[in-house]
Amino acid sequence: MAFRKLSMDELGRLTAEEMRDASKSPFVIVLDNVRSALNVGSVFRTADAFRAEAVYLCGITACPPNRDIEKTALGATDSVAWRQFSTTLEAVQELRAAGYRIHAVEQAVGSTMLDDFSPSLTEKHALVFGHEVFGVDDQVLASADTCLEIPQHGSKHSLNVSVSAGIVAWHFLTAFKSKTA
Numbered sequence: 001m002a003f004r005k006l007s008m009d010e011l012g013r014l015t016a017e018e019m020r021d022a023s024k025s026p027f028v029i030v031l032d033n034v035r036s037a038l039n040v041g042s043v044f045r046t047a048d049a050f051r052a053e054a055v056y057l058c059g060i061t062a063c064p065p066n067r068d069i070e071k072t073a074l075g076a077t078d079s080v081a082w083r084q085f086s087t088t089l090e091a092v093q094e095l096r097a098a099g100y101r102i103h104a105v106e107q108a109v110g111s112t113m114l115d116d117f118s119p120s121l122t123e124k125h126a127l128v129f130g131h132e133v134f135g136v137d138d139q140v141l142a143s144a145d146t147c148l149e150i151p152q153h154g155s156k157h158s159l160n161v162s163v164s165a166g167i168v169a170w171h172f173l174t175a176f177k178s179k180t181a
Contacts, residue, residue, distance in 0.1 A: 041072030042162035
């Protein structure tokens with residue numbers, strides 16, 4: 001078989017306006033003091049790709065408009081809803097009050113390996129990703145319903161936060177799709 005790249009028209013992508021009105025996956029991505037605006041932009045693109053409900057930007061996390069966010073977001077800040085919070089704990093408390101299950105993504109005692117976790121279809125989920133060096137804030141981690149850990153088999157002890165967001169969002173989306181198929 002000969003392969004050929006698809007044209008933009010063949011991809012059939014939604015416009016930013018159509019994306020805002022489209023049905024969403026039942027999860028919000030929460031960024032806990034993520035210091036790199038480039039990482040934030042990458043997470044926006046991931047949120048767009050997997051139709052996340054929103055991205056919550058907490059603490060020192062950069063917010064649009066921001067040149068470095070736009071470098072990697074490539075317009076996803078226009079298609080994905082976002083909110084800013086002074087602290088991650090404030091965002092998590094609001095999400096919990098709205099019925100979300102809080103999942104911190106962190107290497108921690110008692111964590112559940114992502115490949116052993118199956119999210120509920122009947123619940124909404126908040127996926128919390130932490131600072132590039134310090135991880136998820138200890139208070140936020142203590143308030144989480146679940147701590148999810150991405151299995152890693154190499155010599156490095158962590159993944160880039162935007163890569164982690166992509167892996168976890170993909171896991172949730174495929175779990176939702178397999179349960180509705």
